[in-house]
Amino acid sequence: MSGHLSTLVLHQYRYGEISGAEAVALRQHLDACPECAARLRAQEAERRAFELTPMPDALRGLDAEPGWRRFLRIGFVAPLLAAAVATLVVVPVIVGGLGDDPAADPVGGEVGTTRTKGVDLPLEVWTDGASGVRAVAEGEPLAAGQRVQLRYDPQGHEWSVLAGVDGTGAVEVFGQAEEDGATGGRHAPFSLVLDATAGPQTFVLLLSDRPLLEDELQRAVRGSEVDGVVRHAVSHRKE
Amino acid sequence: MSLVGRAVDGTGPAPRVTNDAARVRAGAERVAGTLDIAALYRRYGDMVLGRCRSLLGNDADAQEAMQEVFLQVHRQRDAFRGEASPTTYLYRAATNTCLNRMRTRRRRPEEMVAEPPAVLASDALVDQVELRQVVQRLLADEDERTVSCVVYHYLDGMTHDEAGALLGISGAAVRKRIGKFRERLGPTGPSWFREGGT
Numbered sequence: 556m557s558g559h560l561s562t563l564v565l566h567q568y569r570y571g572e573i574s575g576a577e578a579v580a581l582r583q584h585l586d587a588c589p590e591c592a593a594r595l596r597a598q599e600a601e602r603r604a605f606e607l608t609p610m611p612d613a614l615r616g617l618d619a620e621p622g623w624r625r626f627l628r629i630g631f632v633a634p635l636l637a638a639a640v641a642t643l644v645v646v647p648v649i650v651g652g653l654g655d656d657p658a659a660d661p662v663g664g665e666v667g668t669t670r671t672k673g674v675d676l677p678l679e680v681w682t683d684g685a686s687g688v689r690a691v692a693e694g695e696p697l698a699a700g701q702r703v704q705l706r707y708d709p710q711g712h713e714w715s716v717l718a719g720v721d722g723t724g725a726v727e728v729f730g731q732a733e734e735d736g737a738t739g740g741r742h743a744p745f746s747l748v749l750d751a752t753a754g755p756q757t758f759v760l761l762l763s764d765r766p767l768l769e770d771e772l773q774r775a776v777r778g779s780e781v782d783g784v785v786r787h788a789v790s791h792r793k794e
Numbered sequence: 795m796s797l798v799g800r801a802v803d804g805t806g807p808a809p810r811v812t813n814d815a816a817r818v819r820a821g822a823e824r825v826a827g828t829l830d831i832a833a834l835y836r837r838y839g840d841m842v843l844g845r846c847r848s849l850l851g852n853d854a855d856a857q858e859a860m861q862e863v864f865l866q867v868h869r870q871r872d873a874f875r876g877e878a879s880p881t882t883y884l885y886r887a888a889t890n891t892c893l894n895r896m897r898t899r900r901r902r903p904e905e906m907v908a909e910p911p912a913v914l915a916s917d918a919l920v921d922q923v924e925l926r927q928v929v930q931r932l933l934a935d936e937d938e939r940t941v942s943c944v945v946y947h948y949l950d951g952m953t954h955d956e957a958g959a960l961l962g963i964s965g966a967a968v969r970k971r972i973g974k975f976r977e978r979l980g981p982t983g984p985s986w987f988r989e990g991g992t
C-alpha cells in the first residue's frame with residue numbers, strides 16, 4: 556500500500572530478528588520516514604510500559620501445570636526459575652544426593668556411553684569450577700548445589716532428549732529438541748543445579764529421528780529398548 | 795569434532811555453563827522442556843498485547859486475548875517449536891485469537907464493549923477505529939482468510955507477499971482476495987479500502 560514498514564516488521568526489527576542487508580534497508584527507511592520511526596518509538600514505549608506491569612497470574616501458574624511438570628518434575632524451585640527468566644535460562648533442580656554407592660545404577664538399563672578419553676562422547680557433563688568451565692571427569696563426584704550443564708552431540712539425528720535420573724530412580728526429562736540433523740557437540744540451552752537427594756545422578760541422552768511420546772520417552776530414559784531410539788547415559792556419584 | 799579432545803586439551807571455543815542470552819533464546823524455542831511460557835511472555839508479551847489492542851480496541855479485552863494466546867502456545871508447544879520465528883507465530887496466533895473473539899462478540903451483541911475504543915494512532919496506518927468496525931462487519935459474511943488478508947494488509951501495512959507468507963498462501967492469492975473484497979464492498983467502504991493496494 557504505502558510502502559511503509561509493516562507493524563510486524565517493526566516488531567521483528569526490535570526483537571533482533573532482522574539482520575544483514577534487510578536490516579540496513581530497514582534502518583534507511585526509518586531514517587527517511589518519520590511516520591515509521593514514530594511507530595517504532597511507539598512500540599518501544601509500549602515495551603517499556605509493558606515491562607512495568609506484573610505478569611498475569613494465569614501465566615505465572617503455568618509452570619506448575621502437568622504439561623510443564625512433564626519436563627521439570629522433581630524438586631522444581633520457583634525462585635530459581637524466576638531469577639533465570641530474564642535470560643531464559645531454565646534452572647530445574649535435580650533431586651540428587653549423597654552418593655553412598657557409586658556403582659549403583661538406579662536406571663536399571665545399560666549405560667550406553669563408554670568414557671574413553673580421545674573418543675567422541677555423545678553426552679558430557681560440564682561444570683564451572685574455580686579453574687573455569689570444564690567437563691566433569693569420569694568418576695568425578697558431583698555435589699549438591701553444583702551447577703552443571705549438559706553437552707551433547709545429536710550425531711545427525713533429528714530429535715534429542717535430555718533427561719536425568721536421580722538416586723531414587725526418579726526420572727526428570729529436561730527437554731526434547733528438534734535438531735538440525737547435524738553432528739557436533741553443543742551445550743543444552745539450560746543449566747541445572749543439583750540438590751541433595753541420595754544416590755548417583757545419571758544423565759541420559761536419547762537420539763531418534765522422530766519426536767518421542769511421553770511414555771516411550773519415560774521407558775527409554777529408564778533403559779528399556781524403544782524402537783528407533785539410541786540411548787547414551789553417564790552417571791556420577793554424589794557427595 | 796571431538797568433544798573429549800576439547801575437554802582434554804582445552805582447544806576449541808570456550809564452552810559456557812551459563813549460555814549467553816542469544817544462544818539460549820535460539821535454543822529455548824526449540825527445546826520443549828525449556829519452552830518457558832513466562833519467559834516467552836516477558837519477551838513477546840508487549841507485541842501480543844499491542845496486536846490484541848489494535849484489533850479489540852480496549853485494554854481489558856486485549857489483556858484477556860493476550861493470556862489466551864500464551865495459554866494456547868503452552869498447549870501447542872510442538873507447533874510453536876516448529877516455527878522459525880516466534881514473532882511471526884505469536885503475531886499470527888494473536889490475530890486469529892482476536893478475530894475469533896470479535897466473531898463471538900458479534901454473535902452476542904449484549905456483551906459488546908460499550909466504551910469507545912482507544913486509538914493507538916501512533917501505530918496506525920489507517921484509522922483503526924474505522925477499520926475495527928469494518929472488520930467486525932466483515933466477520934459476518936467474509937471467510938476468515940479474507941478477513942485476515944484485510945487486517946494484515948490494511949491494518950498492519952503488510953504487502954500482499956508478506957501477508958501471504960504469514961497465511962501460508964501466495965501473494966497473488968492475497969491480492970485476489972482483497973480485490974474481490976473491494977469489489978463486494980463497492981463504493982460504500984472507507985476511502986482507504988478503495989484506493990489501490992500494493
Ligand SMILES: [Zn+2]
Nearest residue numbers: 559560588591
Ligand atoms: Zn515509512
